[in-house]
């Protein structure tokens with residue numbers, strides 16, 4: 001069997017929303033007449049005041065301005081819950097699957113409504129109103145979904161902080177978005193371990209510059225005893241019991257902010273990517289429906305955490321706007337055993353599974369344990385997101401999880417794009433393992449060379465998007481100039497993604513990875529600058545340079561070159577201490593895999609570190625180092641090669 005191309009089976013396509021002819025026709029109309037196309041698509045939502053303006057966007061230098069449906073009014077929470085109630089009050093919205101397989105329960109749309117409305121009223125009673133920011137630092141439980149939707153209901157702007165982040169990361173984000181309230185839980189459970197969420201929040205709130213928080217709302221999750229600061233902490237369950245289950249949704253303008261989500265860039269502090277209400281929700285809902293071919297009655301499971309954009313668009317807003325039934329999973333794919341994903345699929349009869357290549361590679365490494373105890377016959381469609389999926393992992397996912405019958409949607413997108421941009425559609429697109437294939441409706445990708453010239457035909461270059469789409473981020477919170485600088489300054493009049501890609505003779509896109517100093521560790525985005533600043537904050541570190549190197553399971557792992565302060569005694573203990581230091585300062589995801597102590601780093605005469613060389617040495621590809629003649633001290637390189645850690 002040819003393993004490089006998987007055509008769409010005609011019988012499969014017949015039962016899908018879109019076949020190839022329809023894809024081509026819809027794609028063409030979305031590009032030729034975006035105003036009309038998106039005017040029509042906007043109708044998938046319920047609007048309080050219908051829009052008359054559709055697209056009003058500019059990528060012009062000095063005037064980056066993105067507005068969609070700007071005179072329309074709506075409420076995102078109403079669209080995700082209330083409008084489904086006449087028909088779906090008793091339909092299951094959320095199927096909770098706990099970290100321990102024994103913990104599961106279901107929530108109907110009516111129950112979802114009541115919980116969200118109570119929490120919304122609770123937030124109001126704490127003085128939160130339209131336009132205020134609320135930080136959310138939660139386990140992956142139904143209450144995290146309630147928290148996001150409760151904010152949307154009252155017009156508060158949520159900023160979810162991934163439950164694996166450190167107190168410092170929490171504090172930085174609270175300060176940046178000026179959050180008034182933080183919603184958390186006693187502890188999170190993940191893979192049989194607990195994470196002290198409330199204690200981390202307490203530490204964050206104790207920092208002198210964290211002054212905006214008036215209350216900390218605490219859910220019970222594990223039931224652990226946690227310290228209580230009675231002037232700030234409020235028990236979420238008690239508060240919700242005191243208020244009515246009825247809270248009118250706030251009237252929001254389409255361009256009012258819905259959320260801020262922090263993500264790493266190539267320089268400086270993480271940036272607060274801001275998404276607004278109308279265009280984002282139209283795009284999340286439409287992509288979810290078409291890409292996963294979602295139909296009423298399907299059980300859908302996106303295994304991402306709500307701390308990431310995938311959790312925002314494809315756990316909360318997309319599926320719920322479409323009235324879906326979905327699994328909310330607190331755990332990890334390998335706990336209590338490598339069969340967990342397949343077991344959960346069988347248990348809840350999941351039809352659509354959306355996960356990440358790193359999870360697949362972790363299961364692959366366990367041999368046949370992932371599929372030996374389950375049959376996964378309910379599955380119809382698979383999805384992949386977060387990083388390029390290597391053909392071996394693709395084939396394993398296809399054969400062993402999908403029983404050779406479920407097409408894999410390899411979805412390329414970013415925090416900034418709000419929704420999926422390049423992807424197959426199940427009934428329309430023949431698959432090539434490793435390729436994200438073709439653009440979604442309304443998306444105009446292009447490849448450019450280093451001068452910004454658009455390349456035609458089969459080519460390799462930097463991936464840009466030539467025009468706006470409704471789900472696009474509007475700004476970086478509080479720093480529109482950085483928004484313009486980061487995404488619109490490299491190439492005039494285009495959105496620069498930061499990714500490199502190849503386009504083949506069939507027009508399929510193959511994403512090759514970041515071309516900037518952003519790393520992708522297990523599908524999680526980290527800036528080298530953030531990790532370096534955590535390293536140099538350690539008293540024994542004089543200088544640090546961080547690069548990524550290929551890793552079998554994580555995709556990419558962190559290789560840190562570190563120059564010690566003079567007189568430091570190097571030891572295993574110090575190396576371990578430094579790894580833990582970064583872990584605590586940033587997050588376990590940011591822990592360097594390898595720490596290479598070195599007396600010097602390869603620098604140009606003007607003092608710039610030549611990362612190109614460091615990347616090659618880390619990848620154990622030092623034969624082709626390229627030109628090293630501009631180095632101030634070329635002998636540094638020989639020492640680095642000699643002592644390289646990835647042999």
Ligand code: PRX
Nearest residue numbers: 385386387388410411412413414415511525
């Ligand atoms: O490099 C691309 C990679 O993940 C980056 C975006 O990361 P983040 O904003 O955290 O969002 C991740 C989830 C949408 C991109 O710039 N990436 C994401 N999906 C893919 C991918 N690379 C290759 N193939 C994908 N399917």
